[in-house]
Amino acid sequence: MKAALLVRERVIVGGVRVLGYDNERGKGDHRHIEGREEPFIFTTIEELIARFVHEVEAMQRSGS
Secondary structure, eight states: OOOOOOOEEEEEETTEEEEEEEOOTTTOSEEEETTEEEEOOOOOHHHHHHHHHHHHHHHHHHTO
16 A cells, blocks of 8 residues: 655745645646646655756746
8 A cells, every 4th residue: 555645845936836746635646837737757755856956946047
């Protein structure tokens, strides 16, 4: 049986979520980016954190 792990990471700019990852019950693993919601495959917490940090840094470089 897979252990339950609640994951929520997000970046909010000016009161608007511009990037977020979560695994809400009923929806499964997904991310929010620029107003869209899309599925993603969760592997490990370390991979999720690395991906999140990479995307935040890319947003900072692009000025998003």
